[in-house]
Amino acid sequence: MERELKYADLVEQPISMNPKKFALWLFMVSVVMVFAGLTSAYIVRQSEGNWLEYDLPEIFWVTSGIALLSSVTLHWAYYSARKDNFANLKIGMVLTVLLGIAFLVGQWYSWVAMVDREVFFVGNPSGSFLYVFTGLHAVHLISGVIFLIIVLISTFRLKVHSRALNTMEMATTYWHFLGGLWLYLFMFLLLNH
């Protein structure tokens, strides 16, 4: 072992990333695993037959658009924070929070659309899976909105600026992740239907 050590090892100062940010990434890994498990379960179950077919609620296209737009506004807010442009930062944060809530309302209407199609939570697993996907994603999204509101409050207290970006960066990462997760779930449902 010793033989292969480079002299660089002798001085290596291993601290590389903010521990909180790193922990957030690990948390996102565990969320990915939950949804990987659920979507695999969907495929396994689908291949066994007795599978109810129904049309996906059209409102998913709208909510996906909202998710994308909210990521854009949040990133705009983040860039504004980096440039200490507080007016834009506040506008961006407020817009993102509103879009996040709009997304949640939209997802609720997707359930209404499902009920209109007479596909209920209780019934063929094909429909139940959709409720679980959207519901569990919404739970995570609510945590994201709460995180955004915390950041929003600190922006109004002028605690987010170019030299204090950690929380902002974490909120941005988490929010992009949740948007991406939704797009994955939507694509998955489109492709496996």
Next chain:
Amino acid sequence: MATASAAHHDTAHDHHDHEHHDNFITKYIFSQDHKMIAKQYLVTGIFWAIIGGFLSVLFRLQLGFPDMSLEFLRPLLGGWIDESGKLDPTFYLALVTMHGTIMVFFVLTAGLSGTFSNFLIPLQIGARDMASGFMNMISYWLFFVSGVIMFISLFIKTGPAGGGWVVYPPLSALEQAIPGSGLGMTLWLIAMTFFIASSLMGGINYITTVINLRTKGMSFSRLPLTIWAFFLTAVIGLLSFPVLFAAALLLVFDRSFGTSFYLSDIYVAGEALPNTGGSPVLFQHLFWFLGHPEVYIVLLPALGITSEVIATNSRKPIFGYKAMIISMLGITILSFIVWAHHMFVSGMNPFLGSIFMFLTLIIAVPSAVKVFNYLTTLWRGNLIFTPAMLFSIGLVSFFISGGLTGIFLGNSAIDIQLHDTYFVVAHFHLVMGSASFFGMVAGVYHWFPKMFGRMMDAKLGYIHFWLTFTGVYLVFFPMHYIGIAGFPRRYYSWTNFSFTELYTDLNMFVSAAAIITFAAQFIFLFNFFYSMYRGRKATLNPWRSNTIEWTTPLHPGHGNWPGEIPAVYRWPYDYSKPGAAEDFIPQTVPLSQTPESNLPHEQEQVKLELEIIKEEAEVLVGNESKHH
């Protein structure tokens, strides 16, 4: 920088500050110090081990002495002993279920990883504490809440969960199936949800700490194998526990909301259930995607502890340090792609079965590499038989004898005969149960001086070891024969066929051995609690070990090292290095101080090292002036 200077501050004024900042509650109950959290995990784990062991004694009484009157247990078990003085059959199922759940999750996951990852990661990598002490505290208290809920479920009227620790639906999903599938199962699921959250928080902390908070010079190629093992264990947990959560979530929906993820076309007592379209095998897939990696979550920390203990007490460098790491990585990866070997007889495609069989048998390769490296480390070493060393060697023994039967069980054809028999029970109790338990006990004996500043009594340790070691073999070796004969596990009694009478004596023997082995654990308990207060005072480095936890004070405060954290200049296994004055060179000794034992290439590094030390001193001085 802030935490470092705060910790420095604390220890510099030691007692004075302690009285001001740490009251009883913040020091012993809601502590954020990784060492105290580790001790909390250890004591809770021991509590659960006693309960789990006691439950197994109860059902062993039924299996070994089916005609015996258990009237004397009525004060404890009440209605679970029927009028004729026998154990209630449904309660027997609950006993088996709870024994499995408690041992796998509460003792060998939380008790083992929780204790030693928490205790050793910051101490051996040179960190003040975990990345987030607060999250670490939450992790313990979620585990505690989970334990309280599981404990309550032992005492409810319908009894605790009874569908086996694997909680397969439909048995676990339908309240009318058995009494244990009612409230007991609900509490089981709630408790496990808390447990999963606790494990994830703990695991995220372990990984973050190992990657981000290592001291100067502590590169990955200089990490003790314990840390490698804890790190990979945490990675496995992070990837597999969420999937158990997904499985449990769907089970909750099936139980409480009427969905049909796992249920289809079921008649209970002549009544047709409305559920249609579900698949019980789906649950097995999801469950074993956690369930199999869980085996390695339980085992890897024990293997890590063993590597450390064996190298130290053989006074030899661990054989094949890199091979050990690669094997552990191999086991980590393979553990995720073998889950269906638990399901060979579930009606899955036989072709798929042979793929999983192939992948399963590959695990024998890294496992064998590890065994080989343990044996070659021991080979011609200056062995010092401390209790920890004996338990580590015991682990290697169980790992071999239990691992060999794994090769049989991994074959999908042989598994048709052996599936769900006592052969399986014997296999995993040796290779995973006893081996991990021995690793845990070895860890307690070895790091007790660091935890409590005192030594455990070695003589009692030897008695504990020999009784437990022989006891474990006396329990599980005969069980292989019972299993090959076709005795199925989880059955209250198996007396319908005349051939089973041949094995009555063997079952009796196993039960007697189990009771003696369980009783022997009280020697350990006495030793543990007695030594905590009355044990011989420990020296700073009682095992003459290289790792840096032994450079801390006898009773390290919160922050571990008073003053600067030591830098690391070499790997942790420089034992009996030719030319060296002593038979160990701690990691904190620079190469420049050991010219007599340096290998030629190390001698070349000395010059560079000296330059770097000088540069660093300059940088440090520069930093200091910047900060103040």
